[in-house]
Amino acid sequence: MLPAAVSDTDPAIDPLSAVTHPDPYPYYRELATHRPFFRDQRLGLWVAAGAREVAEVLSHPECRVRPPAQPVPPVLAGSPAGDLFGRLIRMNDGAAHAPLKGLLMPMLATIDASIAAHRAAALAELLDADTALSAGRINGFLFTLPVVTLADLLGLPVAVDRATAAAAAGHVAAFAAAQSPLADANAVQAGADAAQWLGNWLADAVPAAGPLPSLHQAARAAGIDAQAVSANTIGLLVQACEATAALAGNTLLHLGRGTVRAGTAPEVLAAQVAVLDPPVQNTRRFLAADARLCGHDIKAGDAVLVLLAAASCIGMADGKRPWTFGHGRHACPGDRLAQALAGATVRALLARGADPAALARAFRYRPSLNARIPHFC
Ligand code: HEM
Structure with a gap:
């Protein structure tokens, strides 16, 4: 069983605390459906949560894996x-x-x-x-x-x-x-x-x-x-x-909770859990130049938090690949x-x-x- 249900209006949850929240999926689903791309003023980040928006950010030529002025964390x-x-x-x-x-x-x-x-x-x-x-x-x-x-x-x-x-x-x-x-x-x-x-x-x-x-x-x-x-x-x-x-x-957790079927080959279970409870929940991109992204004007230097786990609530990337492995130029080859x-x-x-x-x-x-x-x- 999942832990006690958490409402999607849980005030304690935000796109970063969701990563280690007991059950962030109602919240992610809500974002993916109703707020697929928005600015989180408190975190100072744009947030992409809808599958289309996640794909658009990860494919955009001006969206880079590091802030252009900071190739290595200080x-x-x-x-x-x-x-x-x-x-x-x-x-x-x-x-x-x-x-x-x-x-x-x-x-x-x-x-x-x-x-x-x-x-x-x-x-x-x-x-x-x-x-x-x-x-x-x-x-x-x-x-x-x-x-x-x-x-x-x-x-x-x-x-x-x-x-x-x-x-x-x-x-x-x-x-x-x-x-x-x-x-x-x-x-x-x-x-x-x-x-x-x-x-x-x-x-x-x-x-x-x-x-x-x-x-x-x-x-x-x-x-x-x-x-x-x-x-x-x-x-x-x-x-x-x-x-x-x-x-x-x-x-192991999902086996213990009975949310996946015991007796199934663990490799198959891992593939299911990659979608159900993604190990990598988000990634980030940084704008190298001003750009129009998901219908918004984004400034050079702005950061976008890409919620792979939110996109995962409503399917797979290209209909076949768990979102947790990313998408586009830096998609996981492993x-x-x-x-x-x-x-x-x-x-x-x-x-x-x-x-x-x-x-x-x-x-x-x-x-x-x-x-x-x-x-x-
Ligand atoms: C459950 C395990 C794994 C997950 C969820 C995962 C997820 C990801 C994600 C999300 C990215 C894209 C990151 C981004 O651009 O923001 C990535 C990139 C990458 N992953 Fe994985 N990964 C996993 C395991 C592995 C393994 C086992 C290997 C090596 C055998 C691997 C090799 C890579 C490499 C080389 C990249 C960078 C690709 C590039 O720079 O274009 N990953 N991975």
């Missing part, structure tokens, strides 16, 4: 975390990053989802500490298994032993957490240390198998800087971290893989005795302005 600028951030294709628009993106996307497409699921099952054995399956261990699994599996599929030496796997996943999570506007000084410092660690790890790693050697070769031939390739390899792990943990965690990895993580936890009903009785959402990530207590 708290990260000048640190190893800032250097890494500035090289990510996810965080850049424009021609300079197109050649690398043109190599990374087909590389990801070569990773077979069912091979990924098998590999995740094998790596779950490696991560097994033979201790009782506490809530803490379940949280650890959610943040470790998908990232370690992706690193392994790329050919990185992560499956050496449990400590190496945990260290790699821990540093990826620390770098991901430092990007949040909610990160405090300690989290930002941990992100900088993590970026340094990950850079060194990748520099020392000699991928013998997997797609990385041919990616590096193709990048060299195209004159692409090796550091950009390494940064974006780390970027893939970062993209896979919080969102996949959220998808797996939310799948969607199928993410569902396979989340499903495999749920499968591994159920096989080890995780009890979804008990988990659904004791959890909170991690503080976040865009991802809905359960933390089991």
Whole structure:
């Protein structure tokens, strides 16, 4: 069962607090239907909530992933975390990053989802500490298994032993957490240390198998800087971290509440939960120039909060893709893989005795302005 119904007039809810609200969906549905595009004066943001408006913003040429005057968040600028951030294709628009993106996307497409699921099952054995399956261990699994599996599929030496796997996943999570506007000084410092660690790890790693050697070769031939390739390899792990943990965690929650059918393959459940309770609830765009957007005149520098989870209340993008994976130029290329990895993580936890009903009785959402990530207590 869902928590006690919350009215769509709940005064405590707004487009940012909705992310970690017990049940934001009546509110999102109300916005998508009656306020598909509006200015939230208090938050200082335009808000796109209707499916058509979300698609329009994400396809508009003047809507960029970073404020044009601020390619790197000021708290990260000048640190190893800032250097890494500035090289990510996810965080850049424009021609300079197109050649690398043109190599990374087909590389990801070569990773077979069912091979990924098998590999995740094998790596779950490696991560097994033979201790009782506490809530803490379940949280650890959610943040470790998908990232370690992706690193392994790329050919990185992560499956050496449990400590190496945990260290790699821990540093990826620390770098991901430092990007949040909610990160405090300690989290930002941990992100900088993590970026340094990950850079060194990748520099020392000699991928013998997997797609990385041919990616590096193709990048060299195209004159692409090796550091950009390494940064974006780390970027893939970062993209896979919080969102996949959220998808797996939310799948466990819905199993526990009985809102999805027990006994269904976890990969199928993850695909359902991606629509029902989206792990990534929103993304942002920043206007590079004055533009007419969704019937409004928007000024250069204005920010638009794009409510993927609101659009999700009334269908799928292009009729077939969960909105949580984005749309347009920066749509997630890891969607199928993410569902396979989340499903495999749920499968591994159920096989080890995780009890979804008990988990659904004791959890909170991690503080976040865009991802809905359960933390089991
Ligand atoms: C449940 C898990 C995931 C969700 C919900 C998710 C969602 C998203 C979203 C919403 C975006 C677009 C962000 C924006 O432009 O504002 C995105 C981009 C991206 N995702 Fe995912 N993602 C997930 C897992 C993954 C995984 C496993 C990978 C890698 C294998 C991945 C790789 C990427 C990359 C490379 C981009 C940037 C694309 C670009 O810059 O054009 N994601 N993802």
